[in-house]
Amino acid sequence: MSEGEKKQKVLVVVTHGPEDLDRTYAPLFMASIAASMEYETSVFFMIKGPKLLDKKWQEEERRKGGNPFIHFFDMAKDNGVKMYVCVQSLKDMCHMNESDVVDGVEIVGGSTLIDLLFDADRALFF
Template sequence: MAEEEQKKKVLIVVTHGPEDLDRTYAPLFMSSISASMEYETSVFFMIKGPKLLDKKWQESERAKGDNPFIRFFDMAKDNGVKMYVCVQSLKDMCHMNEGDVVEGVELVGGSTLIDLTFDADRSLFF
């Protein structure tokens, strides 16, 4: 019997935040597609990306209604996409604290991006 094939891994890096919202839709949409194709998919938020994970911002956007980022973010989580946020970007570039981040996102150091990149079969940067 042949050894079971290991799932391919896709890494998607999000560098834009709410100030450039149109550039945040594709990474989360693509992560949902990747996960639905049964690839092991991870999204890494850095630079201004952590602002998208702010509990208050997401609550505000949910109250306003149809925000494609929120819709794609929820779809990605529902599809099992792993979410990571760079703690250095969170604190130094976005002036946020760990407690500001929505649930379901793992706080990691910048070195995790290197590990994820080397482990991924393909990486996409947005």
């Protein structure tokens, strides 16, 4: 990328949670790839997605080992992917508190999704 050239932005939206784990691997894998390709990448968790960010759930999955979501989540964070969670989904749909969310995830309102979407060059919804 040449000096002064603006990085393209990719937004990935995660709507599924642990109840449908197979549908959670690809979003974080794609986010990791985009970030490694030097795209400015963000992931927005909503609907059932916030359950994937539960500290207790992630700790349990890390102890068990072998969960591809955890691997791709860590890879995305290591690649500099910005993570956001919708506070309305967190509380109203997932019945979680803000203190339940793993470190490194910004808790935001639903309007942030609209801002991210209009700012993104491309968006992927899972």
